[in-house]
Ligand SMILES: O=C(O)CCC(=O)C(=O)O
């Protein structure tokens with residue numbers, strides 16, 4: 001496929017008039033990258049509403065629903081660090097304060113050849129834009145056959161408990177918000193590289209920490225987060241409408257993959 005054909009195909013998925021990610025050297029393209037960087041510096045998150053066109057959003061939500069029986073469900077307890085829980089520790093130590101996370105994931109190798117998710121993720125212009133927006137010198141698509149880009153389904157009661165990400169950034173596309181719950185909440189820079197701020201973490205877990213931010217959940221929004229130092233969660237979904245989003249994974253290394261154990265953990269198989 002020629003570059004022009006790729007751009008034409010991508011423009012049916014991504015609103016390139018509003019977000020000219022294929023023309024980053026134009027005045028509007030430069031302003032877009034500057035806006036993302038400023039937004040990430042200001043509050044650790046950047047949201048681009050209307051990034052995915054409404055018809056593509058609808059088709060992607062329908063794809064997730066159609067493939068729901070192939071999704072891998074995880075339901076686990078963990079602490080905010082995703083580290084082993086010590087056998088003995090003070091009760092108010094965040095290491096021993098267990099969080100609950102459950103969701104269903106549709107792996108990358110189940111995403112259709114003409115899926116809007118595949119068209120967007122495999123388009124070099126999107127990768128290049130995200131690398132610039134996140135200000136990464138090295139930025140590559142994930143070569144993992146399962147985890148490169150996935151569709152996530154949160155049914156009633158599903159949630160992501162409070163956690164710090166292990167990777168420095170996350171990229172998601174909201175496809176279908178829940179009618180109630182399923183909100184992304186966070187505390188910007190609750191810890192720092194040189195200060196774990198355990199007191200602040202405990203206060204947040206006990207709903208006593210000021211400065212909690214809730215992000216809008218508009219379908220079609222592209223979100224960039226820096227979740228390594230910002231404690232965050234997705235609140236439990238309430239009601240029959242499932243929360244559906246896509247998670248796009250990247251690496252600072254080319255051809256990077258999960259190990260077999262991690263694939264098994266998130267997708268119930270290896271590939
Ligand atoms: O689903 C979301 O909006 C956030 C996902 C997240 O925090 C994660 O995957 O670590």
Ligand SMILES: [Fe+2]
Pocket residue numbers: 163164165170227232
């Ligand atoms: Fe996260």
